Amino acid sequence: MLDFNVNEPIVLAITGASGTQYGLSLLEFLLEANHRVDLIFSKNALLVAKLELDIDWTKLNAQELKFALVEYIFVTNRNEKRSSITEEQLASIKNSLNIWQEENIAASVASGSYRVSGMIVSPCSMGTLAHIAMGTSHNLISRAADVMLKERKKLILVVRETPFSTIHLRNMLSLSEAGVIILPAIPAFYYRPHSLQDQIDFITGKTLDSFGIDSALFKRWNT
Numbered sequence: 001m002l003d004f005n006v007n008e009p010i011v012l013a014i015t016g017a018s019g020t021q022y023g024l025s026l027l028e029f030l031l032e033a034n035h036r037v038d039l040i041f042s043k044n045a046l047l048v049a050k051l052e053l054d055i056d057w058t059k060l061n062a063q064e065l066k067f068a069l070v071e072y073i074f075v076t077n078r079n080e081k082r083s084s085i086t087e088e089q090l091a092s093i094k095n096s097l098n099i100w101q102e103e104n105i106a107a108s109v110a111s112g113s114y115r116v117s118g119m120i121v122s123p124c125s126m127g128t129l130a131h132i133a134m135g136t137s138h139n140l141i142s143r144a145a146d147v148m149l150k151e152r153k154k155l156i157l158v159v160r161e162t163p164f165s166t167i168h169l170r171n172m173l174s175l176s177e178a179g180v181i182i183l184p185a186i187p188a189f190y191y192r193p194h195s196l197q198d199q200i201d202f203i204t205g206k207t208l209d210s211f212g213i214d215s216a217l218f219k220r221w222n223t
């Protein structure tokens with residue numbers, strides 16, 4: 001199976017599929033658990049975030065986006081199921097986060113010589129899925145994913161679309177054959193979710209499970 005070392009930074013890409021909150025929830029968990037994260041937010045994902053969450057990050061540079069994201073996730077919109085965090089923790093969280101723009105093809109994550117534990121794309125649009133499946137490396141997200149494949153590193157795509165076309169399914173199959181984990185953002189009901197946050201936590205927890213990180217974000221089936 002693909003190589004994995006959880007002590008190295010994790011590449012997280014958020015693309016323009018519906019469900020910005022899946023990406024933000026992963027970012028929240030990873031940073032709070034002291035993981036270093038290299039984040040790439042696609043331009044289209046910033047637009048979807050504006051439409052879904054009423055927050056306009058479309059005109060920010062990478063540094064401004066980093067501060068806005070940390071403020072939004074850990075202060076303004078802090079998940080009510082989590083406890084509040086201190087100024088000291090906030091400072092350390094900011095230090096653990098690198099943000100790259102999708103056109104910055106010279107970013108460290110574009111090279112196989114930069115050591116990372118793997119990459120998660122959440123949510124993953126069908127457009128980005130197709131670029132990764134075809135190996136186009138058309139922006140930093142598909143290039144970083146291409147690097148994961150060539151370096152035999154863990155790559156998880158939290159795809160979201162419904163219904164899937166035959167082309168989507170073919171792209172998923174060819175990536176699955178290349179060792180990629182295709183993890184559709186499909187909620188379950190057996191654990192009796194009460195809120196949207198429960199559903200988001202389920203997908204986030206399943207994604208972390210697949211990456212090899214314990215989270216306790218959802219109740220496991222245990223009869």
Ligand SMILES: Cc1cc2nc3c(=O)[nH]c(=O)nc-3n(C[C@H](O)[C@H](O)[C@H](O)COP(=O)(O)O)c2cc1C
Pocket residue numbers: 014015016017018042043044045047048051124125126127128160161162
């Ligand atoms: C509100 C909104 C919701 C969207 N939802 C999805 C979706 O769930 N899945 C998908 O594949 N594309 C979706 N799209 C279309 C993608 O944003 C579009 O294909 C875009 O080119 C993806 O670019 P990216 O992969 O570079 O982020 C949505 C677009 C908008 C505006």
